[in-house]
Amino acid sequence: MLSDKLKEELNKQLNREIYSAYLYMSMAAYSDANGLPGFSAWFQAQAAEELAHAMKFYNYMSDRGVRVVLEAVPKPTTDYDSPTHVFEETLKHEQYITENINKLYELAVQENDYATQTFLHWFITEQVEEEKSVNQVLDTLRLIGDKGHALVMLDRELGKRGQPAQNA
Ligand code: FEO
Numbered sequence: 001m002l003s004d005k006l007k008e009e010l011n012k013q014l015n016r017e018i019y020s021a022y023l024y025m026s027m028a029a030y031s032d033a034n035g036l037p038g039f040s041a042w043f044q045a046q047a048a049e050e051l052a053h054a055m056k057f058y059n060y061m062s063d064r065g066v067r068v069v070l071e072a073v074p075k076p077t078t079d080y081d082s083p084t085h086v087f088e089e090t091l092k093h094e095q096y097i098t099e100n101i102n103k104l105y106e107l108a109v110q111e112n113d114y115a116t117q118t119f120l121h122w123f124i125t126e127q128v129e130e131e132k133s134v135n136q137v138l139d140t141l142r143l144i145g146d147k148g149h150a151l152v153m154l155d156r157e158l159g160k161r162g163q164p165a166q167n168a
């Protein structure tokens with residue numbers, strides 16, 4: 001039986017994952033409006049992944065007999081200074097998510113909830129990947145700057161990520 005505190009924190013994380021999808025859709029829209037279809041495809045694929053993360057929480061909670069409560073989704077930022085700024089904000093957001101997954105894990109440990117600890121292992125590993133892939137793009141952006149031929153090439157490269165997600 002999960003404690004009320006753990007139920008509440010799982011539900012908050014489910015809602016954070018939905019917000020993550022909403023944030024990345026907003027970043028996709030910014031990218032489209034600024035002539036960067038590849039960046040947009042990358043963020044659309046990212047948004048789809050976040051919804052899949054939310055559903056993992058949904059299904060886990062449902063399996064454990066925990067009632068899912070969907071909260072209002074806050075309005076995400078719509079404007080950014082540059083493509084580099086978008087990825088800086090993405091990294092900050094992923095670090096925030098990592099922190100929350102870690103706190104949730106600490107709570108599951110304190111409460112000796114082994115099933116929740118096992119469930120969260122996937123997310124702990126996933127967050128390492130999430131931060132790594134965002135950092136890689138950010139490093140490239142810092143090298144090439146926010147315009148010119150190199151940015152067009154990066155846009156093409158990022159667009160490749162969107163293709164499998166759109167066909168999935
Ligand atoms: Fe669901 Fe990008 O963390």
